[in-house]
Amino acid sequence: xxxxxxxxxxxxxxxxxxxxxxxxxxxxxxxxxxxxxxxxxxxxxxxxxxxxxxxxxxxxxxxxxxxxxxxxxxxxxxxxxxxxxxxxxxxxxxxxxxxxxxxxxxxxxxxxxxxxxxxxxxxxxxxxxxxxxxxxxxxxxxxxxxxxxxxxxxxxxxxxxxxxxxxxxxxxxxxxxxxxxxxxxxxxxxxxxxxxxxxxxxxxxxxxxxxxxxxxxxxxxxxxxxxxxxxxxxxxxxxxxxxxxxxxxxxxxxxxxxxxxxxxxxxxxxxxxxxxxxxxxxxxxxxxxxxxxxxxxxxxxxxxxxxxxxxxxxxxxxxxxxxxxxxxxxxxxxxxxxxxxxxxxxxxxxxxxxxxxxxxxxxxxxxxxxxxxxxxxxxxxxxxxxxxxxxxxxxxxxxxxxxxxxxxxxxxxxxxxxxxxxxxxxxxxxxxxxxxxxxxxxxxxxxxxxxxxxxxxxxxxxxxxxxxxxxxxxxxxxxxxxxxxxxxxxxxxxxxxxxxxxxxxxxxxxx
Ligand SMILES: *[C@@H]1O[C@H](CO)[C@@H](O)[C@H](O)[C@H]1NC(C)=O
Ligand SMILES: *[C@@H]1O[C@H](CO)[C@@H](O)[C@H](O)[C@H]1NC(C)=O
Numbered sequence: 001x002x003x004x005x006x007x008x009x010x011x012x013x014x015x016x017x018x019x020x021x022x023x024x025x026x027x028x029x030x031x032x033x034x035x036x037x038x039x040x041x042x043x044x045x046x047x048x049x050x051x052x053x054x055x056x057x058x059x060x061x062x063x064x065x066x067x068x069x070x071x072x073x074x075x076x077x078x079x080x081x082x083x084x085x086x087x088x089x090x091x092x093x094x095x096x097x098x099x100x101x102x103x104x105x106x107x108x109x110x111x112x113x114x115x116x117x118x119x120x121x122x123x124x125x126x127x128x129x130x131x132x133x134x135x136x137x138x139x140x141x142x143x144x145x146x147x148x149x150x151x152x153x154x155x156x157x158x159x160x161x162x163x164x165x166x167x168x169x170x171x172x173x174x175x176x177x178x179x180x181x182x183x184x185x186x187x188x189x190x191x192x193x194x195x196x197x198x199x200x201x202x203x204x205x206x207x208x209x210x211x212x213x214x215x216x217x218x219x220x221x222x223x224x225x226x227x228x229x230x231x232x233x234x235x236x237x238x239x240x241x242x243x244x245x246x247x248x249x250x251x252x253x254x255x256x257x258x259x260x261x262x263x264x265x266x267x268x269x270x271x272x273x274x275x276x277x278x279x280x281x282x283x284x285x286x287x288x289x290x291x292x293x294x295x296x297x298x299x300x301x302x303x304x305x306x307x308x309x310x311x312x313x314x315x316x317x318x319x320x321x322x323x324x325x326x327x328x329x330x331x332x333x334x335x336x337x338x339x340x341x342x343x344x345x346x347x348x349x350x351x352x353x354x355x356x357x358x359x360x361x362x363x364x365x366x367x368x369x370x371x372x373x374x375x376x377x378x379x380x381x382x383x384x385x386x387x388x389x390x391x392x393x394x395x396x397x398x399x400x401x402x403x404x405x406x407x408x409x410x411x412x413x414x415x416x417x418x419x420x421x422x423x424x425x426x427x428x429x430x431x432x433x434x435x436x437x438x439x440x441x442x443x444x445x446x447x448x449x450x451x452x453x454x455x456x457x458x459x460x461x462x463x464x465x466x467x468x469x470x471x472x473x474x475x476x477x478x479x480x481x482x483x484x485x486x487x488x489x490x491x492x493x494x495x496x497x498x499x500x501x502x503x504x505x506x507x508x509x510x511x
Contacts, residue, residue, distance in 0.1 A: 022351065022387050023358035024380070025180075025207060025261050026051035027100070030081055031072070032295075032365035038372065039295025039305065041365035043084035048092035050380040051364070053205075055141050055180075056085045058103040059131070063110040066120035067127035068101050086135045096178060099131055102143030111144040112152035115160035124164075125171050132177060139178025139204070140168070146184045147193040162198040169202040182207040182360075185263075187240055187249035197254035206255060207360045211265035213241040214337070216272075216289035216300035220282050223337040224269040226324035227346055232282045242324065243347060247354065251491050257480055261358035262351040266304045266366045266379055267296070268338025279330045281321050281337075290334040296366065303366025307338055308373040341382040348386040355466075355480065359383050455503035457481075460490030470503035475511070477501065 032041035046054060060071040070076040082099065089095050102111065114120045128140045142165070147157035154160075168179045183194060185208050190196065199206055214222035222230065222238070229242040240246065243262065251257055270290025273283055289300020293310075296303045302310070310316060311329070316336075318329040326343045329336045339347075348359055361367075361380070368378055375381070456472040457463065463481030465488070471477035478501040479490040500511045 022356070023052040023205070023261070024050065024383055024387070025053040025055065025205060025358050025360040026380075027055045027057055027182075027207075027361060027363040028085075029057055029363045029365050030075060030085075033075055033079075033081070035295045035365075037294070038309070038370055039303070041369060043081070043088065045369050046088055046364065047369070047377050047380055048088050048095050050377055050384055051095065051361075053096045053098060053178075053180075053358075054085065054088055055098045055100050056082060057100040057363075058106065058143065059099060059101040060106060061101060061110050061114060061124070063113060066114045066117075066123040068099075068124065068131055082131075082135050082137075086137055096138040098139040098141045098178060098180065099128075099135075099137055100141035100143050100182070101128070102145060102182075104145050106143070106145070108144060108146055108148075108150045108152035108157075112147070112154045112157050112160075115144075115147075115164045116154065116156060118163075121160075121164050121167055125168055128168075129171060129175075129177075139172065139180065141207070142168075142179070142181040144181070146189065149184075149189065149192060158193055158195055161193070162195045165199060165202045178204040180205040180207060180261075182209055182263075185210055185246040185250070186213075187246070187253075188237075190249060190253060194253075196250060200255040200259045203259060205261045205358055205360075206250070206259050207261045207358075208246065208250065208263045209362065210243045210246055210263040211267075211362065212269075213238075215269040216285070217287060218271070219285060219287050221271050221273060221279075221285045221335045221337070222281055223321065223324055223326050223328065224267075225265050225337075225339060226321070226326050227343065227350060228324050230281060230321075230324055243350065247350075247356070251354070251480075254491075257355045257491075258357040260356045261360035262347060262356050263360040263362060264344055264347055264379075264383070265339055265362055266364065267362075268302050268304070268307055268336050270300055270302060270334055270336045273330070273333045273335050276330075276333045279317075279319075279335060281324070281328060283335070285335065286333075290336065302336065302338070304338065304379060305366050305368050305370070305372065307336065308368050312372065339379075341378055344379055344382050345386045348383055352387070355468075359387070457490075460492045463488035463490040468503075470501045475500040478503070 026046070028046065032039070035041065048054070058071065059076075060069050061067075062069040075081045085097050088097060114124050131137070132140055144161065147161045148155050165179065165181065172179045179202070181199065181203055183199070183206055184190070211225040213226065214224060222233070226242045228244050229239060233239055233241065240249065247260065247262065250260055271285040272288040272290060273279065273285050275284070278284065290302075292299045293302045293306035295306060310331075311318075316329045316331045318327060320327050325346050327338060327340050329338070351359055361383075364380070367380060369376060455470055457469045457479060458472055460479050463469070463479065466481055469479045469481060471479065477492060479492055481488050481490045
């Protein structure tokens with residue numbers, strides 16, 4: 001009985017994240033420790049009150065043993081990097097601290113070899129668990145960039161990644177540990193690399209890397225991370241290189257919106273224009289990166305903190321791209337696409353409108369953490385303020401859904417620290433506070449789909465308002481309805497095998 005109750009509790013805890021309050025997932029490129037001057041960012045610079053999840057990057061994969069290994073034992077171990085990360089929970093006990101393996105530099109081939117062999121997968125998972133438990137962390141983040149692409153051409157990667165993620169879930173979930181992954185985002189790469197429904201079912205969050213769409217490698221100057229696609233690229237292979245097109249691509253392929261984390265870059269990309277008099281987006285460029293910044297030291301790339309310093313030094317003209325809803329700037333022939341408080345606020349509003357579960361940041365060490373443009377952490381603060389503002393106005397249905405599931409979690413499981421983390425960061429909002437004080441009366445049915453009287457609908461074509469709805473025909477099925485171009489569109493989702501959708505609680509439960 002006790003065990004069964006625990007299972008139910010854990011199942012609800014994990015599934016509640018389908019429809020939970022918006023999390024803020026902060027990646028940290030820990031090598032920022034070695035930067036100098038204003039670029040040096042150490043663990044005490046991590047704003048633990050502005051993130052709900054902190055991810056330490058990057059560990060490596062040892063191809064001979066299939067184990068997770070330190071790539072920089074001086075920083076990770078000798079200087080106490082991972083311990084310092086774990087200790088971030090001292091200032092915010094609700095912060096979830098995860099360790100990431102992989103990243104761009106790790107390539108894809110070694111992951112492919114590991115994932116293709118059941119024994120190697122088990123070894124990998126056991127070593128990940130060992131790191132997590134040794135340091136008292138909350139979970140693990142997989143950054144295999146990318147299955148069946150780059151230096152891995154194994155078309156079985158997609159299926160084998162699904163097995164790896166499922167096996168991770170089976171080990172981590174019963175222990176209350178999180179498993180997340182960073183993924184590539186464009187529809188064509190998703191089709192090659194990911195079984196979306198499986199990832200959506202077993203991962204706690206799918207971190208969408210919604211940036212690096214364009215850069216100095218292109219022959220025209222386009223934006224690093226546009227919210228909307230540009231009409232100039234319609235009909236080309238780049239037509240869906242935008243946050244909007246890619247997020248919809250994931251949802252259309254079966255991702256639960258609440259499992260998706262909308263990635264926001266705290267950096268910009270530079271390219272050298274062919275002519276300093278043609279500066280509009282889409283102008284010809286020389287396929288050369290602009291000069292490296294003083295801290296990130298990478299041609300074609302500038303951290304937001306480096307952008308602030310450059311703008312403060314003068315000589316830049318800034319502009320706003322109305323179509324793509326992002327800023328850009330230029331100085332002579334150097335063209336910069338970047339994100340600022342305005343574009344990030346729009347992306348957060350966008351995430352809220354679709355009921356996405358999280359905002360993800362790559363990466364916090366290039367935030368304006370010193371406040372060189374006025375206030376410290378302006379971008380993270382913008383994210384929190386934008387999330388908070390809708391919660392207090394409680395005008396959007398997706399927020400109601402989130403608040404409701406927080407309530408359900410609180411009544412069901414006293415150990416939902418993930419939920420607690422989400423709630424505490426939004427504590428400024430009175431509405432959130434109110435929802436947590438009324439945990440004894442979960443009233444999801446009244447807020448899920450507030451303009452509808454029924455919480456059950458026939459099928460995905462029967463949506464008449466935004467929110468989550470159960471299926472009147474099949475208790476295992478539910479729908480996420482949203483307004484797209486003036487019409488309600490539904491996405492069909494199913495509970496994990498053996499669970500049914502409870503439309504009062506807004507989560508999947510044991511029947
Ligand atoms: C994983 O990929 C390999 C090919 O590399 C394939 O032989 C294998 O069947 C796949 N699935 C499993 C369960 O390992
Ligand atoms: C610096 O702050 C000003 C005033 O808030 C703002 O307009 C500008 O966009 C900021 N700079 C950057 C690089 O975001």
